[in-house]
Amino acid sequence: MLRSGGADQRICSIVVVFERRTAQRRGVGAQHARPQAERRERCQLHALAGGPTAALGPSLTGEGQPLAQLQGDFDRRRDACMLMIAAAVRTSADSAKAERGVVDAVEKYAREPLPEPDLEQAKRQVEAGMVYGAQGARGRAQALVGAQMLSGDWQAWQRRVVRVRELTAADVQRAARATLTASHRSIVWVKPEKTEGAKR
Numbered sequence: 001m002l003r004s005g006g007a008d009q010r011i012c013s014i015v016v017v018f019e020r021r022t023a024q025r026r027g028v029g030a031q032h033a034r035p036q037a038e039r040r041e042r043c044q045l046h047a048l049a050g051g052p053t054a055a056l057g058p059s060l061t062g063e064g065q066p067l068a069q070l071q072g073d074f075d076r077r078r079d080a081c082m083l084m085i086a087a088a089v090r091t092s093a094d095s096a097k098a099e100r101g102v103v104d105a106v107e108k109y110a111r112e113p114l115p116e117p118d119l120e121q122a123k124r125q126v127e128a129g130m131v132y133g134a135q136g137a138r139g140r141a142q143a144l145v146g147a148q149m150l151s152g153d154w155q156a157w158q159r160r161v162v163r164v165r166e167l168t169a170a171d172v173q174r175a176a177r178a179t180l181t182a183s184h185r186s187i188v189w190v191k192p193e194k195t196e197g198a199k200r
Contacts, residue, residue, distance in 0.1 A: 012088075012089045012095065012189055012190060012191050012192075013086060013087065013088050013089065013189070013190040014086070014087050014089055014098065014099055014102060014187065014188070014189055014190075015084060015085070015086045015087075015187070015188045015190070016084070016085045016086075016087075016102055016103060016106065016185065016186075016187050017082055017083070017084050017085075017185070017186045017187075017188070018082065018083045018084075018106075018179050018180055018181075018184045018185055019080055019081075019082045019184055019186065020041075020045065020080065020081050020082075020178070020179045020184060021079060021080045040163055040171065041174075041175045041178070042076055042081050043126075043160060043163045043164050043167060044167060044171045044172045044174065044175035044176075045074065045081060045083050045175050045176075045179060046074045046076070046081075046126050046164070047114075047119070047122040047123060047126055047164070047167055047172050048072070048074075048083055048106075048109060048122070048172060048175075048176065049072040049073055049074035049083055049084075049126075053070065053071065053072025053085055053106070056070060056105045056106070057069075057070050059105065060087070060101055060102065060105060066089060066090060066093035066094065066097055066098035066101060067087045067088060067089055067090065067093070067098060067101070067102070068087075068088040068089070068090050069087065069088040070085065070086070070087040070088075070102070071085070071086055071087075072084065072085050072086075073086070076150070077150075078149070078150055083179065083180075085102060085106055087102055095189075099187065103185070103187075106180060107176075107180045107181075109172070109173065109176040109180060110173065110176040110177045110179075110180040110181070112173070113169035113170060113172070113173045114169045114172050114173070115169075116169065119167070119168075119169050119172065122172075123164055123165065123167055126164050127161060127164050127165065130143070130157075130160070130161055130164070131161070134157070143157045144157055147160070
């Protein structure tokens with residue numbers, strides 16, 4: 001969650017969402033019959049949500065830059081998946097410039113392959129999140145039930161870990177080219193309400 005750090009950081013938040021819907025399938029069990037290519041693509045997009053978006057931070061959140069904070073997240077459902085980038089925009093920043101900066105910085109991954117260090121960091125973060133979330137009997141059960149609900153196969157969780165480990169920069173760029181486009185992009189601006197103490 002983004003936090004406001006001070007008077008200069010306390011205005012708007014911008015959320016950029018790239019949504020990729022899966023093909024509609026008909027028939028009993030069709031919603032679970034996901035091709036391997038589609039499952040791999042979801043792993044590739046997930047890899048962009050951790051290390052790569054964090055790596056954008058210094059160029060957009062340093063002194064004199066428009067953003068105070070920036071973070072990425074990934075959400076997947078049976079019929080769609082979303083890559084989300086949230087940023088806190090400084091009061092002194094040009095909002096149009098801030099928006100363009102976030103969009104350009106993220107969409108560059110469709111044009112340029114991830115540097116190897118960023119890719120390895122992203123893979124470790126995704127795998128660590130999956131393994132940590134599956135610790136203990138309850139966590140393991142939730143991971144397996146989630147795999148069964150999303151993929152129709154409780155063993156898909158373990159295969160997903162393997163797919164994450166095998167990701168290459170070319171894999172991630174291929175998914176980015178298909179998803180990080182204007183047609184898949186939505187942008188939301190959130191403004192905090194003025195407090196009584198702020199009124200003069």
